[in-house]
Amino acid sequence: MHIHRQFGLAAFSCSAVEKKNHQQVSHFFRKTTKDGDILEYENRTLYFNNCDEIDLVPKPKRLCI
Structure with missing residues (x-):
């Protein structure tokens, strides 16, 4: 700190x-x-990864905004 005192905080x-x-x-x-x-x-x-009902309901679409 003594060396760089001229620069300040x-x-x-x-x-x-x-x-x-x-x-x-x-x-x-x-x-x-x-x-x-x-x-x-x-x-x-x-839910769909843990249940076997994946074929009955379409997967949701992911939107990136």
Whole structure:
């Protein structure tokens, strides 16, 4: 710190770390709603993967916006 005193505290920004943290949190919660519930698509996918009724009902389409 004594060597770089001329730069001040502004030179030691944490914005890059905060941005990376924000990206990781956003990626983790991307498929959840505001209440923390799993989206209907994922619920249906889990149901059809565990049950043999997959032939009776068409699979839902996933839309990426």
